[in-house]
Amino acid sequence: MTEVRDAFPAGRAWQRWLGALDSRRPVWMSSLVVAVIQSVGTNFAAQDQSGRASLDVFARVLLLVGPALLILRYRYPRVVVFGASAVAIVYFAAGYPYGPVFISVAVACFAAIVTGHRWAAWSAVVMLWVAHVLVAFWFFHWLPPADDTSPPWFQELGVAAWVVAIIAASELARVRIEQMVRERAEREDAARRQADEERLRIARELHDVLAHSISVINVQAGVGLALLDQDPEQARTALTTIKTASKEALGEVRQVLDTLRTPGEAPRSPAPGLDRLGELTDQASGAGLTVEVRVEGERAALPAGADLAAFRIVQEALTNIVRHSSSRTAEVLLRYGVGELEVAIDDAGPAAHSGESRGAGESGGGRGLVGMRERVAALGGNVETGPRPDGGFRVLARIPFTSPATVSEAPGRAPDKEAP
Structure with missing residues (x-):
């Protein structure tokens, strides 16, 4: 199966195509929304996590770096997904409160998968989860805050479920987009074949009409020229035949041209038989x-x-x-x-x-x-x-x-x- 990125390259083409995310607004607008959600949401989440480190300037910067990277998620999807995961790892390793910092990773993972970079998305998310396990259960003794303890394992299972949900949703979106790409390509191929068939049909009709009528006109013109002085009546008959043949040819050509000007309408006169x-x-x-x-x-x-x-x-x-x-x-x-x-x-x-x-x-x-x-x-x-x-x-x-x-x-x- 052709990867979606082959049919719709990264960058502006994806911004136009992914209607669910960015086709009707610039990429930076959705990144700004993610930045607001992460900053405001983390403020509320920190109120119930008194044992975590307080949100200082460095934490605020980390909450904005991830959304800032999302601006480039369709142009450099692999770099962005690894970068967002690395920012989240640094944030948790610094002991800051849990909150919606995962949203940047989820959006970056989605963009990487639907653009065909599945291995990068999977690797980045697995890297994030492994780093979180190490920080939460082994390295917390040496990392802030000073009185931090390891969380229960069932809580980590919830994090793992969240990771699987992100990947599953992204994979479903990728399959749907690939299906849409195939359907669009099939429609374009069908339209192209129909246009080619119509072009050939019109070419045949014009050839048949013009070749026949012009041949008759050519012969009768030769007869008229040869008999113009010797037999004027016979020359008149030849000219009458020329007039009739040319009138008929003009009518049939006009009918073919009318179908070009008004496609889909029924012809004004029946086709000859x-x-x-x-x-x-x-x-x-x-x-x-x-x-x-x-x-x-x-x-x-x-x-x-x-x-x-x-x-x-x-x-x-x-x-x-x-x-x-x-x-x-x-x-x-x-x-x-x-x-x-x-x-x-x-x-x-x-x-x-x-x-x-x-x-x-x-x-x-x-x-x-x-x-x-x-x-x-x-x-x-x-x-x-x-x-x-x-x-x-x-x-x-x-x-x-x-x-x-x-x-x-x-x-x-x-x-x-x-x-x-």
């Missing part, structure tokens, strides 16, 4: 790509995450075909199984440029295929990409989902051709 598959095929047609959609199996209503993943995979695959393939046709297959949706996107190829590979995004500048895998892996599925044996390229994703509900036709979905 397979019900908008018709929009993808229309945009691909505007870019010169004919898309055939087939559905196999009994169509089921998908959870939002699976629906969005399927939509983005088709979107990214069609974008890659428009950008990287010479083929002007593509086939999208949606195969519904029990608790799983299989999405396959095929094109006949070949690549638009010699030596170009659709898989280059994994090692090059593109992030499309990596984003696909991350998105589907988060749902417990997998994605396979690669060339087909008969040429062309295939993207195959298996997306698991739970609680499927059979539907006849999702609203707004483009008419699909059922597989024979």
